[in-house]
Amino acid sequence: MVSGQKRSNISIGDLVEIVQKQDQQSGELTEGIVKKFLTKSPSHPHGIKVMLTDGTVGRVKTIIEEED
Numbered sequence: 837m838v839s840g841q842k843r844s845n846i847s848i849g850d851l852v853e854i855v856q857k858q859d860q861q862s863g864e865l866t867e868g869i870v871k872k873f874l875t876k877s878p879s880h881p882h883g884i885k886v887m888l889t890d891g892t893v894g895r896v897k898t899i900i901e902e903e904d
Contacts (some may be wrong), residue, residue: 840883840896846870854886854894866892867900 838845840852853865868888875885883895 838899838901840899841881842879843873843875843884844878845899846873846884846886846896848872851900852886852888852896853898853900854888854892855883855897856892856894859894865897866894868892870896 840846840854846852848870850870851867852870853867855863855865859866866888868890871887871889873884873886874893880895883897885893885895887893
């Protein structure tokens, strides 16, 4: 399981779990494919902010490793 705090760990098209702003209290995760980066800095303590292909915005908590 790779952390979503470093931008270099994440690529467009990756399958990730994000936490949306309204879900920060509950910690509920949303799964999706990264469409674009919204965080400009190379790292962020709460996770890199991204937009998923369905338009959902949130901070990456985990990057789901695809199994070969």
